[in-house]
Amino acid sequence: MNSFGWDWSYAISTLPDLFSGLKLTIIATFFGSILAVLIGLVLCLVRMAQIPVLSGLASFWIQLIRGTPLLIQLYFIFYVLPGWGLSLAAFATGVLALGMYYAAYAAEIFRAGIEEIAPGQWEASLTLGMPIPRVWTGVILPQAIVAVIPVLANMVIAMFKETALLSSITIMELLAQGKSVGSIHFRYVEPLTMVGVLYFIVSYTAARMIRRLEGRHAIQN
Template sequence: MMYGFAWDSSTPLAYAVSILPILLIGLGVTLKAAAAGFAIALALGLVFALMRRSRLRAVSWSTAVLVEFLRDTPLLVQLFFLYYVLPDYGVTLPAFLTGAVALGLQYSAYTSEVYRGGIDALPRGQWEAATAVNLSRAQIYRAIVIPQVVPRILPTLGNYLVAMIKETPVLCVVTVLEMMGLANMIGERSFEYLVPLTLVGLIFLLLTLICSVGLHWLEKALPKTGIPLR
């Protein structure tokens, strides 16, 4: 019994139906962790991209080093560092928040490169024309850069969202009971792993398909010439 549920192992189908409510609880944790991590990655990635475009070499170079460090070290190492090392220095975060921050930090390095590539792809003449009419840097990004960059980078950002959802099982190592962690616990208590792990795989497959269809629709819905902002 787990979370007040009891499972029926008389047949594989009955077993699957009886444990599905437990896995759906874990699915909620999975989706919350992925959403929080993706929000962090989008915001922090944009900050990193803008810092790398800074005219101050100390800022751009140090940001580049940080981004490379985040990209080139495993998520599991970063997760362990946040959860087990930071408390030694007086910084203790709840397990869920630690997992979301670790996902966000890891993928912010990737999203920053996506942002940077999209911004650098804009014709130089547009920057020069905007500067010539005395637009501020903030106005240039708001009126010219963002509307054109978003449709171009959306497919890549969508791929990272799907990848992040599939990375959430790593969080079980720091006691975050997401879907995969609950499936393992069910398997340990019932001595039957095939059904819970198969269900988890099918749910992840369904999530991936839903994200892919949604992103494909959004990609078609957005105008290729840019998003008009008021």
């Protein structure tokens, strides 16, 4: 192995380890996204519903989560919650932290989507005499949710990149795999570069796909 320059055979030999890390990264992103969207929708609705104490709490919670670093939230769930009786495996901790963090963002995305619904939709539902819960579930939410899908998709890409933080709580995702391979061979150039390339390929491709879908959607309307 030459010490300067790029060693292709070493770079390729790191790939199996990196792919297993990438798999974990994608699984974490997948479950994190589901959690974020579900909790986000609930947070958004609770916040908007004007329920005395609860709505204020939801609002404060969203602010608090958005105002503090994900890394600290991750440490909090990983190191503090077990002392309070909630012990989770490292991977579950990571997914929970990602889900909770992005739920605060998803709540804001949903709110923006709901605010964007044309007033005529509300007026028409009122005129038709629909019960209020039915207006929400049958008229407003379906439109709002469809409208924010591209924004949510971009959020998932952001989450995908942010999963690299999970390496700091012993999860062997893509970045952790890269560091581990590098530390075994005392050479970080190839593994860490390949890690960057893999993140780039996945997130760039996904972003391009979203842009294309958005474009197609815009043409159809």
